[in-house]
Amino acid sequence: MPNETGPDGRTALIATLFEDGVRANRDTLATMDAAIVTAADRLIDCLTHGGKVLSCGNGGSAGDAQHFSSELVNRFERERRALPAVALTTESSTLTAIANDYDYDRLFSRQIEALGRPGDTLLAISTSGNSGNVVQAIAAAHDAGMGVVALTGKDGGRMASILAADDIELRAVSTTTARIQEIHLLFIHCLCRLIEDHLLD
Ligand SMILES: O=C(CO)[C@@H](O)[C@H](O)[C@H](O)[C@H](O)COP(=O)(O)O
Numbered sequence: 008m009p010n011e012t013g014p015d016g017r018t019a020l021i022a023t024l025f026e027d028g029v030r031a032n033r034d035t036l037a038t039m040d041a042a043i044v045t046a047a048d049r050l051i052d053c054l055t056h057g058g059k060v061l062s063c064g065n066g067g068s069a070g071d072a073q074h075f076s077s078e079l080v081n082r083f084e085r086e087r088r089a090l091p092a093v094a095l096t097t098e099s100s101t102l103t104a105i106a107n108d109y110d111y112d113r114l115f116s117r118q119i120e121a122l123g124r125p126g127d128t129l130l131a132i133s134t135s136g137n138s139g140n141v142v143q144a145i146a147a148a149h150d151a152g153m154g155v156v157a158l159t160g161k162d163g164g165r166m167a168s169i170l171a172a173d174d175i176e177l178r179a180v181s182t183t184t185a186r187i188q189e190i191h192l193l194f195i196h197c198l199c200r201l202i203e204d205h206l207l208d
Pocket residue numbers: 065066067068132133134135136137138141184185188
């Protein structure tokens with residue numbers, strides 16, 4: 008007769024994963040609440056002065072970059088004007104050509120050279136902070152006169168060390184990629200909510 012945790016302990020594992028998520032969320036809130044407000048203010052300033060937001064990341068973070076841009080271009084929770092945002096993870100011809108002709112690490116920086124303008128903001132997403140193409144994207148954003156909001160985890164990696172003084176790092180307090188990704192989505196939803204509230208209230 009299976010007990011409450013199941014014959015193979017899977018419900019116990021699920022409980023552990025949820026508890027890890029709750030702890031990581033709480034620890035991140037304790038250190039990042041003010042920085043989330045600062046990041047939202049930076050994005051609001053960008054968007055209300057004619058700037059756009061470019062976003063990038065790999066794997067699950069590519070999905071996060073697209074999730075964010077869709078919520079700006081379309082809407083988050085309330086009716087409002089469309090906002091300019093472009094995820095640099097979606098143009099398959101451009102992506103394959105850059106990776107093929109140059110290098111995978113140039114994937115986002117080349118697009119930023121083409122599209123980035125002073126006053127724009129880069130949303131750079133990496134759970135390790137060490138993805139070479141995201142690191143190079145930050146350098147390209149600096150060269151283009153853009154600000155950077157970086158979503159990181161673990162120890163912030165190389166991204167944390169190359170951010171400029173007025174860039175903003177939102178670091179998830181966890182060493183597990185999946186938990187960090189879950190917190191990144193919470194960061195993104197907090198930012199969308201604060202942007203929308205500013206525009207509508
Ligand atoms: O979604 C996951 C793991 O949950 C993976 O696809 C993960 O995003 C990929 O391994 C990425 O390449 C990791 O890159 P990064 O977060 O360290 O920048």
